[in-house]
């Protein structure tokens with residue numbers, strides 16, 4: 264599991280170490296890890312360390328201190344280092360170490376003429392407020408062609424919300440200390456991080472604000488049939504999706520539901536669509552009891568009836584696409600077991616705001632919807648979010664831009680419903696479903712361009728590979 268903590272949590276975890284360890288010990292760990300990462304980055308880009316050039320953009324706080332200490336270590340390995348001071352003062356011990364190692368503080372013009380191979384962004388870290396000051400903006404603009412390694416975080420992002428409301432650094436690599444921050448996992452800030460590398464500095468941390476499942480977590484959570492299993496104990500998943508206008512959505516939703524997780528799939532929908540479903544999936548049966556419903560993908564005007572009928576059963580329901588518009592009104596008595604699977608546009612319609620506002624602040628908006636409907640919200644995107652009304656958040660880091668293809672969401676809806684039917688709770692079902700779907704998308708993309716059918720086609724192999732890990 265990758266875990267991200269808030270600024271307050273990081274500061275609380277740092278305090279006992281700062282109180283008990285020799286002064287500067289924690290920063291030394293951070294700076295050492297940062298220097299190692301920069302050496303690797305220089306080798307990756309230039310094939311060597313000796314004779315390369317690094318410019319530090321140094322802010323006034325400890326983030327600048329980390330960068331200056333790391334630059335001192337780099338100087339001792341033959342890297343030529345310069346620093347541009349952004350702020351009235353620089354971290355005193357960091358500056359002293361930097362100067363002793365042969366570093367020089369220079370003006371911006373000289374830093375540009377120096378021709379750096381890399382820029383170290385030590386402007387601000389967890390102490391920073393969103394946005395950059397004009398001197399930092401000017402420095403970044405002047406060095407715009409040089410790849411940036413962000414120290415702890417790309418300066419200027421909103422650390423705890425993962426938003427980028429104002430100017431900020433765009434890094435090729437972010438070296439973050441102690442734990443991930445919300446901004447290193449959650450979009451749009453995560454997009455500003457480039458690759459992210461975590462340096463352990465020995466923090467003892469509480470439950471995270473945001474977590475990201477990894478393969479071993481999914482392997483632990485995925486239900487596998489017991490020796491005495493039969494089709495009903497494995498769970499029956501029902502699909503009420505598609506319409507005569509969009510029969511393909513039903514096929515794709517059923518394809519996600521029929522990936523082999525649940526013991527049986529039922530389809531309920533228009534006769535003409537049902538015939539197509541049964542022809543394509545002979546194992547699918549008709550109406551009857553289910554342990555979870557997938558509702559709404561491509562349902563068009565049938566969505567309202569499909570949702571009403573699904574909600575009448577006392578089982579978890581995944582509400583997608585056209586059905587989202589027919590959710591019981593905000594504030595009415597919450598119904599347990601709901602998983603909502605909107606994309607940004609559909610979530611924007613739920614909260615009555617422009618899509619761009621949701622895309623700029625996805626975590627905030629997903630939390631709002633989870634709260635209002637007391638439902639697990641799976642907000643689809645490059646970094647899909649899964650938000651529980653109790654405040655827990657997971658972000659999905661599998662997937663590829665090739666997943667942005669028509670029908671991919673229909674497959675996901677069926678898959679999440681099958682995980683619910685097999686016994687996972689809504690939070691786990693949504694986050695495991697997103698992970699598997701992303702992995703299947705990556706595997707599909709490795710074989711060629713991706714359409715929704717090929718994503719569904721790769722699910723059984725991914726599920727097999729994951730379950731083989733335990």
Ligand SMILES: NC(=O)C1=CN([C@@H]2O[C@H](COP(=O)(O)OP(=O)(O)OC[C@H]3O[C@@H](n4cnc5c(N)ncnc54)[C@H](O)[C@@H]3O)[C@@H](O)[C@H]2O)[C@@H](O)CC1
Nearest residue numbers: 289290293323324325326387388389390391392394396415
């Ligand atoms: N406390 C410690 O010993 C450790 C701290 N660490 C580093 O310390 C950082 C946090 O250091 P600080 O608490 O000193 O805070 P920062 O260095 O992140 O920034 C605080 C300083 O920046 C100014 N500032 C705030 N927003 C700004 C903006 N938008 N533009 C320009 N200046 C701005 C503030 O006035 C303040 O002087 C972490 O991100 C990490 O890099 C690590 O070295 C681990 C150990």
Ligand SMILES: [K+]
Nearest residue numbers: 384387414416
């Ligand atoms: K930074």
